[in-house]
Amino acid sequence: MKFADFFPGQVIDAGPYLLTQEELVAFARAWDPQWFHTDAAAADNGHHQGLISSGWQTCCIAMRLVALAALEGSESFASPGLNYVKWRHPVRPDDSLHLRATVLEVRRSSTKPDLGIITWRWQLFKQANVEVLDLEATSLFKLSNT
Template sequence: MKFIDFQTGQILHAGPYHVSEAEVLDFAKQWDPQWFHTDPEAAAHGPFDGLIASGWHTCGMAMRLAVDAFLAGSESYASPGLAYIRWPHPVRPNDVLRLRLTVLETRVSQSNPSLGILRWRWQLRNAADIEVLDLEATSLFKLF
């Protein structure tokens, strides 16, 4: 989507994304090698009653959905950051995830009119409609 296509109040959906155990293990072994992400046997007896994906992996899955559905081919080029990020429930192997995006604000920068600013809320949910990620992001778009 182009920047002009985003409207305040708009709700967008992306997905599904199927999470495999191999993907959870591979990501965790490389980037977040804590035992509850990398050792299914130990995780089965841990506080989450099984293997869970890293929160950073969860963010990556949401990003993939957003790029594939909305940002690929757009003028999006950077983000100055997030207002907040929460992982209210874990992602597990074999989950099927869907992303809901709510456009909170779109505006053209006053100091740089070639810059579009999009603030949006990302909510990732599993097939049981349980929220596994909630964040507010700002995305920058080069308008010309």
Template sequence: MKFADFHAGQVITAGPHRVTEEEICAFAGNYDPQWFHTDVASAARGKFGGLIASGWHTCSIAMRMIVDVALRDSESYASPGLSYVRWPHPVRPGDALILRATVIEARWSSRGVLGIVRWRWQLHNARDIEVLDLEATSLFDLAGAADENSRRGSAS
């Protein structure tokens, strides 16, 4: 999608992405090697009653999904960060995750060279249980489109 395709209230969906035990262990082994993400036997005896994905893995899944449906071939080039990130329920092996991204705001920067999209990403499993909730800001390089924006009189 191009920046011009985004508008407030828009809902973008992606998925499902089925999470495997191997994927959970591989990600955690590289980036979050805590026992409840990497050791199936120990995790079975733990508080969650089984292996769970790292929250950062969950964020990475959402990122891949949003790239595949919205950011690939766009003018997106960076993000200044997240307003918040929450993991209300764990992701488990076998979960099929669906992404729902709701555009809160899509606007031009005050100089008219950046597009700014503020959006909420939510991942739910097949039981419609929310496993990720975050608000992100994405920046789009619109330097070439700035002249067009000025001609339309919509620079902010």
């Protein structure tokens, strides 16, 4: 999507994305090697009673879904960050995830006319519409001066 295609109140749905146990554990071993992400036997006896995904992996899945559904082919080039990120419920192996991105604000920079700015809320859900991730992101778009 191009910057001009975004508008406040717009909802973009994407997914599903099926997270396998192999992918969950491989990500955790590389990036978040805590036992409740990497050791199924130990995790079965832990607080969550089974393996759970790293919250950072959950964010990566949301990013992938947003990139494929909305940012691919756009003028997007960066993000200055997130206003908040909340992991509402754990993600487990074989969860099927889908994304709802709601555009909150679309504007051009008042000081840089070739800069477009979008603020949007990304929510990731698993089965039974259980919310697992809620974040608010800002995306920057390089626009022509015309």
